[in-house]
Amino acid sequence: MDTINRSTKISIIGMGYIGLPTATMFAAASYNVKGFDVNKRVIDTLKRGKIHIVEPDLQGLFKSVLDSGNLIPTDTLEESDVFIICVPTPFKEDHEEKFADLSYVESASREVGKVLKRGDLVILESTVPPRTTDDIMGKTLEEESGLKINEDFLVAHCPERVLPGKILHELRNNDRIIGVSNKKAGELAKELYSSIVTGGNIYLTDTITAEMCKLVENTFRDINIAFANELSMICDELGIDVWELVQLANKHPRVNILSPGAGVGGHCLAVDPWFIVEKFPKTARLIRTARETNDYKPKWIVKKVVEDIQKTFLGKKITVGVLGLAYKSNIDDLRESPALEIAKELKKLGYNVIACEPNSEQSEINSIANLKLDELIDHSDYLVYAVPHNQFKDGYKDRIKQKPFFDAVGEMK
Ligand SMILES: NC(=O)c1ccc[n+]([C@@H]2O[C@H](COP(=O)([O-])OP(=O)(O)OC[C@H]3O[C@@H](n4cnc5c(N)ncnc54)[C@H](O)[C@@H]3O)[C@@H](O)[C@H]2O)c1
Known part of the structure; x- marks a missing residue:
């Protein structure tokens, strides 16, 4: 993928509090968006035109992008140009210390790895411990696809900092920090997020700094x-x-x-x-x-x-x-x-x-x-x-x- 344009195909992985509004915003910006989730009930609800989360103003915008065909909810992940992973990162259960459970990030990366092709950009939005983008997401994508980071595909971490209840407003207006694997990933990610971040600025850095930025x-x-x-x-x-x-x-x-x-x-x-x-x-x-x-x-x-x-x-x-x-x-x-x-x-x-x-x-x-x-x-x-x-x-x-x-x-x- 050389540039981002309105024929760029975007797949969002995880249609929860973060993934669903993000998918809706990209679809409203005229991209072709597939919203993928492993929870069939979520996908069925969305296909019926209803959202399953409480968020002001989202229902109307979601229905309009669903009706226009720009957003397609799906339980099957297919080829795409951009993948945006928005899966949960809770604490590990049955663990005395409070450690991040990264199994959802890993399984989502595995799903993406199966359909990954040369030139794709994979972005992690979930909140994660430092080095997860490279060491968990990146490595799993490489293992599953047989492709190499930066040589064949690009990765980025764009942490989400929205406030529930004001998600649409904040998606448009909050500054975004994007950590990228190389210069090309930065150009593409910046171009992509500029189409929804209309009232804020986008700052590029490396993946570890972006991960830490959200945490600090x-x-x-x-x-x-x-x-x-x-x-x-x-x-x-x-x-x-x-x-x-x-x-x-x-x-x-x-x-x-x-x-x-x-x-x-x-x-x-x-x-x-x-x-x-x-x-x-x-x-x-x-x-x-x-x-x-x-x-x-x-x-x-x-x-x-x-x-x-x-x-x-x-x-x-x-x-x-x-x-x-x-x-x-x-x-x-x-x-x-x-x-x-x-x-x-x-x-x-x-x-x-x-x-x-x-x-x-x-x-x-x-x-x-x-x-x-x-x-x-x-x-x-x-x-x-x-x-x-x-x-x-x-x-x-x-x-x-x-x-x-x-x-x-x-x-x-
Ligand atoms: N909710 C917030 O306000 C908020 C704010 C900032 C950051 N975050 C971070 O964003 C991430 C997502 O949070 P959320 O609140 O949207 O979670 P959520 O639980 O609302 O939604 C996550 C969705 O991912 C799906 N999922 C799980 N594994 C999957 C897989 N392998 N493939 C496809 N779908 C899968 C689940 O079925 C679920 O629908 C977390 O890391 C969270 O910490 C959330």
């Missing part, structure tokens, strides 16, 4: 939050208000401490730093400590809440109401959520736990009743303010204050 963005945030969370525990021992301390320290022109909270959740910040620790267990000491500090924060909150309840209620069996279960404010995402962990742990300890997660329609979340805020306050003996959702802020402070409470987010001052 989230690690930087994780470390900064860990500092705030550690301060909150130190201030508790000192008997001073951490939020006041942070506010005053931030008066310094070059200090910007984040707000402490219930911990760190979601599937990026709580996951990606481990992909660095896995590769550099001896060197990545600060990164590991930050992860452990943030993981410890919900456990510390449970300990404080239990102490407080025992002091206040003298062993009586009480109902604890948890304000917010999502992993951060104003979303409904429960993945790796510290607030949910707090609620589950208190339940395990024998308390009757109820919650209010106002962004979820479910009446029960992990066997915990999800009530309206008024009901939650009425039915609770003790409240844990775990997530600073907007819905909790207006006019509820005084009502919350009528009950004994633990404030994990600094909203009750």
